Amino acid sequence: MISENTEIFYDRNKLYSEVWEYTLIKLCMQYEVTHSELVKVCEILKVPRPRSGYWTQKDLGKAPPPSALPQFANPPRLLIHPPKPEKKPKSQAVEKTVSKKPEEKPKSDKEQTKIEQVVLLDKEESENETIQKTTENTKTPLFNWQDIVPREGVELPQVFEEAVRMIEKETLPEMAITIPQRTKEENTFVKNTRLVLEKNKNPKNYSPMDRYSRIRCYGKDIFDVDVGGNSVQRVLLILQALCDAFEKRGFDFVSEWNENSRNGHIYVVIMGEKNAFSIKESSKKVELEKKEKQTYLDYEYIPTGKLTLQNIYPPYDTGGKYRWSDTKYSPLEDKLNDFIAGCIFASAWKKEKEAQRKKREEERKQQETLKEEKERLARIEKQRVANFNKAADYWEHYQSMKGFFAIVRQSYRKSAQKNNDTAKWIQWAREYLTQYKAKCEELVRYDVGEYKEETRSFVQTYNPPPEEPYNYWKKPWYLKR
16 A cells, blocks of 8 residues: 555656556556546656557457557656645635735644645646647647558568658648638649539539539549538638648649540559549438429438548558548548548558569469479379380380291291291391380480370261252142142
8 A cells, every 4th residue: 555645756667567567457556546647647658558459469369569668858757646735715825926924824844845745746737738738739640550550461561661750740740731711822633623613513503413412523633522512612622732731742643534434533642652532521311391393302412511531442451541521529621631641551551462462473473383384294204104104015015026036037047948038028027126126215215295195076077968959840748739
């Protein structure tokens, strides 16, 4: 148990090891503080905490490694149990700020030390609050992109490192995106989009696709926009701010459009990868009180004014965020830096996916070449076996012919009457046996070609019988009388 009178300060390194070893509930019971106080201490001392689901993964043995403790030059000394300031009426506080009157009673030493401690703690807390406020004002809040970067099994780790550096720059104050009230230099794509939106803003020019009371705008050199008429000016300002921000960061725009398929987008090229985005507005269904004569529906759609900025064709299986919308507490204009960070993250993952695809393609080609080589060697081996069997058959036939030749020659030598025809046959048979033996030895070779199976085609060609000349005297049965 920690007594309230002893002054014990938090140890930053010890707290870091305890946060990743025990849950916050156990630490709160150990330090005898509330959960919110311990979380606030971790934020002030810059001690990273485990994310949700960490302890379940740790029980299963699949927990990620703890986050590294960042460097902190002069961490503040925080008391575990600071003394609570006494509540005093406003009149006494005012008297203290003005001056000490001689009518006040002299205070004891204990009370003076308590007041000094309270004042010092108030100063420290105020300094910490001011530091937090300044950091909050200077940094733009972003999604936790760094936490979802893969640590292992990545083909291009340098691409993710570059993406993290670019995303960290988005938190700087000079990179914050502000929406101008008026556009001085309008982007070409924004101008084309504005002309189409203003043209379709007139109800007479509505196309059949606008059944949700929205204006759909897409085409060559035009952004993909689907919003209501009241949100047109706001969308144009957001698009212009995004174009200025992308140009400031050195990202180029590329417009692709296919006239045959009527499909295409305006892409932002980040790290050599193309990213397309669109802005849409949701609509709500409202029932009509009185059914109008001009329509056959009992309801209509009204735009809600809630805009959604989304990245088209993102790598969905990466755990990232690719859609930003208006919420109750923050509009879409405050999330443009996070949207750019999402585009950077998506580009890194697209390069990673392309590298993985190329690796799989190379592995597939290697497997195919190995398979083809294996099949070729099998055909060669089959040809060697066929040559071996054939040579054995030839050799057996050669031995039988050689034996027969020896018997004929021996009988010819022993015969009293020499036949000239037999002598010629013996000479021819001797030459034939030498040729046949060479033919057998020719089959005994290691370097042979591939085995080619003899395929016989059993397809019989149809030969129709010759046509008979037409008989004018032969009549069909239905014309016979």
